[in-house]
Amino acid sequence: MGSGIEGICPFRVEERKLTDSSSVDATLRAMLADVLGLGEDRAAALTEDSGLFGELPEFDSMAVATVLTEMEDRLGILIDDDEIDGEIFETYGNLLAFSLRKVTD
Amino acid sequence: MSEHRLRIDPAGTPRATVLIVPPLFEEANRTRRTLVLAMRALSAERFAAVLPDLPGQNESLVPLVEVNLDRWQDALAEVVSEIDGPTIIASFRGGALIDHKAQAAAWWRLAPVGGASLLRTLMRARVSADREAGVTSSLEGLQDEAKTAPQLLAGNRLSPAMIAQLGASEAQAVEPLRSVGLGANGIAGTPLWLRAEPGEDAAMAGAIAADISAWSKTCGIS
Numbered sequence: 644m645g646s647g648i649e650g651i652c653p654f655r656v657e658e659r660k661l662t663d664s665s666s667v668d669a670t671l672r673a674m675l676a677d678v679l680g681l682g683e684d685r686a687a688a689l690t691e692d693s694g695l696f697g698e699l700p701e702f703d704s705m706a707v708a709t710v711l712t713e714m715e716d717r718l719g720i721l722i723d724d725d726e727i728d729g730e731i732f733e734t735y736g737n738l739l740a741f742s743l744r745k746v747t748d
Numbered sequence: 749m750s751e752h753r754l755r756i757d758p759a760g761t762p763r764a765t766v767l768i769v770p771p772l773f774e775e776a777n778r779t780r781r782t783l784v785l786a787m788r789a790l791s792a793e794r795f796a797a798v799l800p801d802l803p804g805q806n807e808s809l810v811p812l813v814e815v816n817l818d819r820w821q822d823a824l825a826e827v828v829s830e831i832d833g834p835t836i837i838a839s840f841r842g843g844a845l846i847d848h849k850a851q852a853a854a855w856w857r858l859a860p861v862g863g864a865s866l867l868r869t870l871m872r873a874r875v876s877a878d879r880e881a882g883v884t885s886s887l888e889g890l891q892d893e894a895k896t897a898p899q900l901l902a903g904n905r906l907s908p909a910m911i912a913q914l915g916a917s918e919a920q921a922v923e924p925l926r927s928v929g930l931g932a933n934g935i936a937g938t939p940l941w942l943r944a945e946p947g948e949d950a951a952m953a954g955a956i957a958a959d960i961s962a963w964s965k966t967c968g969i970s
Contacts, residue, residue: 676938677938677939677942677943678942678943678944679943679944680943680944680945680947701944701945702944703944704873704876704877704879704880705774705873705876705902705944706944707872707873707876708869708870708871708872708873708875708876708902709869709873709942709944711869711872712865712868712869712872713942716865724875724886724887724888725886729879
């Protein structure tokens with residue numbers, strides 16, 4: 644078991660094939676609706692240019708953390724600290740591009 | 749334990765008592781309203797429902813930094829030992845990590861989550877808040893520091909023991925158990941525990957109560 648702290652890295656990257664852009668897009672919208680309480684309509688209305696962090700009042704640092712863990716779970720990816728900069732959360736388009744890059748890595 | 753317990757009794761003699769084990773940390777606040785609505789729905793089905801404060805959470809006077817998962821497991825075991833009649837434990841999310849030491853007639857879990865995933869989110873919230881404040885921190889650095897000193901993670905001061913236990917914790921096998929998720933084959937509703945702003949969902953609360961009630965019948969509690 645060790646100290647358990649090693650366990651923070653989740654070793655459960657499942658072999659889910661979620662690589663096509665429409666399913667990644669749908670997964671991201673549903674996830675943002677869940678975390679930010681956007682409702683289906685607002686989530687569906689997000690465009691590439693829609694602002695996220697700094698624009699949506701619900702999108703605080705705790706929401707950023709929740710979004711990252713949910714992206715890992717739902718997209719079957721692992722996100723390292725140093726991959727994350729402010730730009731990823733600037734717009735929905737940036738978040739989608741980052742996610743597509745991660746699932747096809 | 750001398751912690752507050754919210755208890756909702758049915759009219760007449762209860763069929764059994766449902767002990768609600770809430771999600772951990774901020775997720776408990778986000779779901780509390782809906783959990784209490786589920787308790788009211790359970791009481792309409794002739795169950796008594798009890799929602800205890802975990803030491804260090806909610807109205808507890810115990811400093812959070814003094815508790816860990818072992819202590820929470822023991823506290824819940826004590827609560828159940830004081831309940832007359834059969835007890836069904838209904839745990840939510842991280843509550844499933846601490847529900848196995850208590851002696852119950854049956855267990856029911858909604859969307860159980862591993863401790864590592866909860867810890868990762870807490871640590872990320874800290875890194876993200878640090879970044880906003882112009883401080884550079886990293887998950888790796890925090891993990892190192894957490895081996896020897898308490899860490900303030902998303903407003904929770906957690907001891908090295910708590911952080912180590914969370915990182916390694918998984919829901920344990922219990923019997924009989926019904927474990928359900930959200931969606932068509934589980935409970936219809938949304939993951940309120942993820943919400944940045946707390947919400948409530950009366951329909952989901954009703955679905956939770958109905959599912960627990962049906963499960964209890966298959967366990968011979970009528």
